[in-house]
Amino acid sequence: MTAQSLTFLLNRNLDFPVTHEPWTSLLARAGMNAEVTTDIPRMNQMIADGSPDMAYVPGAGFCVMMKKGNPHYRGLVIATSKFTGQPAQRTLLVVRQDDQANSFDDLEGSTYAYLNRSCSSSFFPPAIMLHERGKKLETFFDLKQVAGWQDRVDAVVAKSVRATMILEDVWKMTPQNAQTTKVIGQYDSCVPAVLVVRKDLHADIVATFKDHLLSYIPDWNNVYGAFRPFYFADIQTFYHQLCQLPDDEV
Numbered sequence: 001m002t003a004q005s006l007t008f009l010l011n012r013n014l015d016f017p018v019t020h021e022p023w024t025s026l027l028a029r030a031g032m033n034a035e036v037t038t039d040i041p042r043m044n045q046m047i048a049d050g051s052p053d054m055a056y057v058p059g060a061g062f063c064v065m066m067k068k069g070n071p072h073y074r075g076l077v078i079a080t081s082k083f084t085g086q087p088a089q090r091t092l093l094v095v096r097q098d099d100q101a102n103s104f105d106d107l108e109g110s111t112y113a114y115l116n117r118s119c120s121s122s123f124f125p126p127a128i129m130l131h132e133r134g135k136k137l138e139t140f141f142d143l144k145q146v147a148g149w150q151d152r153v154d155a156v157v158a159k160s161v162r163a164t165m166i167l168e169d170v171w172k173m174t175p176q177n178a179q180t181t182k183v184i185g186q187y188d189s190c191v192p193a194v195l196v197v198r199k200d201l202h203a204d205i206v207a208t209f210k211d212h213l214l215s216y217i218p219d220w221n222n223v224y225g226a227f228r229p230f231y232f233a234d235i236q237t238f239y240h241q242l243c244q245l246p247d248d249e250v
Contacts, residue, residue, distance in 0.1 A: 013115065138249070
């Protein structure tokens with residue numbers, strides 16, 4: 001691979017070990033710099049402008065990008081559940097174990113923790129589920145942004161918020177969650193993270209990264225499991241449902 005000035009943009013919340021081998025060496029050989037951020041508006045703008053050559057983004061963010069007709073990128077690989085090996089994942093609606101709520105309908109007006117407006121597990125699934133009930137996320141709940149994954153569950157237990165939605169895989173990684181929280185709903189078509197590449201990125205670079213991504217063995221404590229080749233079929237249901245949301249929620 002010829003040295004160039006390229007950029008790999010990553011969402012820090014997605015747990016990709018870009019500062020470890022083999023990624024540091026691959027990036028160096030490709031002449032690619034990694035930029036890791038939690039600044040979602042800036043990240044979205046950079047992707048809209050087509051400035052990164054590769055990006056690791058939430059699946060929901062990729063669906064929004066497609067909905068808005070972004071011409072620059074295509075999906076290369078998609079993350080999977082470390083428990084099932086499949087891209088489709090479940091996100092759980094949880095409250096404290098002693099909460100009297102038994103469904104979404106019991107939570108209207110309550111504080112709700114979400115990660116950010118690109119979150120595939122805590123923002124878009126409840127928006128989709130409430131839209132199907134003729135309601136809007138931002139008027140149904142008092143939204144509170146809470147950084148981190150397990151941190152949102154901890155906020156529920158601490159009564160900082162009443163409810164959140166969390167990937168089942170993450171919820172299962174802390175066994176005490178089963179004792180301290182109660183699951184009162186779920187969404188089964190959650191999409192995992194997607195690694196995208198510019199359509200004009202050199203084929204040799206794309207092939208090299210794809211080979212390494214498909215053979216990558218993630219740490220068990222990571223949010224996601226191994227990668228598979230990206231196919232639209234893996235996100236089609238979620239994409240369709242996201243496209244039904246009003247523009248001010250997308």
